[in-house]
Amino acid sequence: MIPYKHEPFTDFTVEENKQAMLEAIEKVNSYLGQDYPLIIGGERVMTENKLRSFNPSNREETIGHVSQATQEHAERAMAVAKETFETWRSANPAMRADILFRAAAIIRRRKHEFSALLIKEAGKPWNEADADTAECIDFLEFYAREMLRLKDGVKVESRPGEYNRYDYIPLGVGVVISPWNFPLAIMAGTTVAPLVTGNTVLLKPSSNTSVVAYKFMEVLEEAGMPKGVVNYIPGSSRDIGDFIVDHVDTRFISFTGSRDVGVHIYERAAKVHEGQLNLKRVIAEMGGKDTIVVDAEADLELAAESIVKSAFGFSGQKCSACSRAIVLEEVYDEVVAKVKEKAEKLTVGNPETNEHFMGPVIDDKSLNKIKEYIEIGKQEGKLLVGGTTDEAVGNFVHPTVFVDVKHDDRIMQEEIFGPVVGIAKAKDFTEAIKFANDTDYGLTGAVITNNREHLEQARRDFHVGNLYFNRGCTGAIVGYQPFGGFKMSGTDSKAGGPDYLVLHMQGKTTSEML
Known part of the structure; x- marks a missing residue:
């Protein structure tokens, strides 16, 4: 064959x-x-009883x-x-x-x-x-x-x-x-x-x-x-x-x-x-509450790109999406600045014309849940990017980034299933892995580092079903990266x-x- x-x-x-x-x-x-x-x-x-399926980009369609x-x-x-x-x-x-x-x-x-x-x-x-x-x-x-x-x-x-x-x-x-x-x-x-x-x-x-x-x-x-x-x-x-x-x-x-x-x-x-x-x-x-860990010895451009694409691809509506990033404090400010720059360039709108990076979220229930978490995020940290919606025709949420949050805040612990990511600090790599593991979920994760010892430490200690090194945490391919997670992410x-x-x-x- x-x-x-x-x-x-x-x-x-x-x-x-x-x-x-x-x-x-x-x-x-x-x-x-x-x-x-x-x-x-x-x-x-x-x-006789039929359910109307509609286009979330244009609810009238x-x-x-x-x-x-x-x-x-x-x-x-x-x-x-x-x-x-x-x-x-x-x-x-x-x-x-x-x-x-x-x-x-x-x-x-x-x-x-x-x-x-x-x-x-x-x-x-x-x-x-x-x-x-x-x-x-x-x-x-x-x-x-x-x-x-x-x-x-x-x-x-x-x-x-x-x-x-x-x-x-x-x-x-x-x-x-x-x-x-x-x-x-x-x-x-x-x-x-x-x-x-x-x-x-x-x-x-x-x-x-x-x-x-x-x-x-x-x-x-x-x-x-x-x-x-x-x-x-x-x-x-x-x-x-x-x-x-x-x-x-x-x-x-x-x-x-x-x-x-x-x-x-x-x-x-x-x-x-x-x-x-x-x-x-x-x-x-x-589901998941997936973390990208950024080490001090990392390609910071790659780190920011990985966070943004993993958090906002398909409007964050993936169980593998990056909804939390743990960044070592010595490179924190630089990573945050790069994430802000990249997230602000993303456009949101009807995907039919292929002009936008992000489309809608699926329905009113999702939209309202995401809006509630944005308000929670405003209380727990600093809103860096986004936090707004466009609901006139479709269910559009702009890419949203919260910084200066704690790893155990609600927006860093609870699955939002939308384009919202929180970024927290860690004092060293061991603490970053500890923070990454400190959720009820264990589906995907990623580590951005050029330190081989830290990669092996993560391979041993980062407790997720799908762990990626020096790339984003979404995009498993059938037969290449068998997909399933630990803890409350399911039966692996x-x-x-x-x-x-x-x-x-x-x-x-x-x-x-x-």
């Missing part, structure tokens, strides 16, 4: 690529406002009206998924992998169209949308290859007169609850991992970005996925969330989202209900890594006497 390489990003300074994206945006514009059904067992089910599932729909989807599992679990793993390979090829051909939909429904700038689509392709390719690696199990020892095997078999019906911030990549990755390992799925995408998920369902169908393997049931968490988590036939839950919701799911999944035959497995990625599931598919399977030992 050809060695795995990640999908390349598009260079939009090339006129041909720019025009291709503009044409894709026009194509997406042509089907805005349509009604979208549920998909249960391959059947389209249109409901409707992306689509998405049918909402009730508990009755969820029960029906569960029954279909349970029945389909009995045949799908026995399907040739190579055939299941082929569906992913073909889906990757389809999305690669329609790459700009999917990116354009991400620009519209999620408010992503061109480069962020393109990276999201590329990551989707990467997940499809990588997990297909991983399934081919695992399909024959792993070698165990046999003694004279016996033959032993250790095989992986699927779990059953899984519930996938996907987020809005990577509405194609994470939604696709968390859906196809159980699919390719022989499980069946109830997919409940984020209400903010359900149209993207529907379009992905169409790709899976075109790629040859049998009816009932993935059942698309968008709906309110209040209406169906607890219902599908609690269901006796739910074998596992794959969740990406906030800490509070993740903990709630973890608690409910632990309860064994009457008739339940298995302890439920939870695969959870729940390491998406895009060699252990991820195994989370959707169970090991079976067979021993034959010869």
Whole structure:
């Protein structure tokens, strides 16, 4: 097999690529406002209750009206998924992998169209949308290859007169609850991992970005996925969330989202209900409060650039985003000055024209939460840059930097999920690592230094799932930097890594006497 390489990003300074994206945006514009059904067992089910999906850059623009599932729909989807599992679990793993390979090829051909939909429904700038689509392709390719690696199990020892095997078999019906911030990549990755390992799925995408998920369902169908393997049931968490988590036939839950919701799911999944035959497995990625540490022996230009890009890329709406920086006091003032200069140059606006570094935040709830934290930041430190919003047409927040805060202030401890970063001092590198670790989260982090001893100290002591040296703390690539975190960042599931598919399977030992 050809060695795995990640999908390349598009260079939009090339006129041909720019025009291709503009044409894709026009194509997406042509089907805005349509009604979208549920998909249960391959059947389209249109409901009276529909949720309006809108463009966060222009709240008046409707992306689509998405049918909402009730508990009755969820029960029906569960029954279909349970029945389909009995045949799908026995399907040739190579055939299941082929569906992913073909889906990757389809999305690669329609790459700009999917990116354009991400620009519209999620408010992503061109480069962020393109990276999201590329990551989707990467997940499809990588997990297909991983399934081919695992399909024959792993070698165990046999003694004279016996033959032993250790095989992986699927779990059953899984519930996938996907987020809005990577509405194609994470939604696709968390859906196809159980699919390719022989499980069946109830997919409940984020209400903010359900149209993207529907379009992905169409790709899976075109790629040859049998009816009932993935059942698309968008709906309110209040209406169906607890219902599908609690269901006796739910074998596992794959969740990406906030800490509070993740903990709630973890608690409910632990309860064994009457008739339940298995302890439920939870695969959870729940957010972060990610730190860039800047040493005295560092490239300070690189440090400032890393802080600004990691904090404000996609308006800080990444669980890996830099929302806190710890800078050694001897270089603190210089780093702060460079961050201020770079942050003030960033522009904010509708990403459709590719003229702005930052687009909107996703909705009113996010906007109001960020505004509340900006007020908290004003009480805890000094507002250096930003702190303002533009809400006339869309949900725009200007890049915001607070300085002279303490590492344990609220804006340095609580996940904001917006374009807000705080910068605090440390007297030496050991204290900086101590401060970096002093949060409930442990997802990503970065260290900017030219001191090899300090890099090795951080490798040993900086307690995060993804640690980067001399670069920003966002931008993990499938197969290159397996992604997942410690502490309250989740179950360290390491998406895009060699252990991820195994989370959707169970090991079976067979021993034959010869």
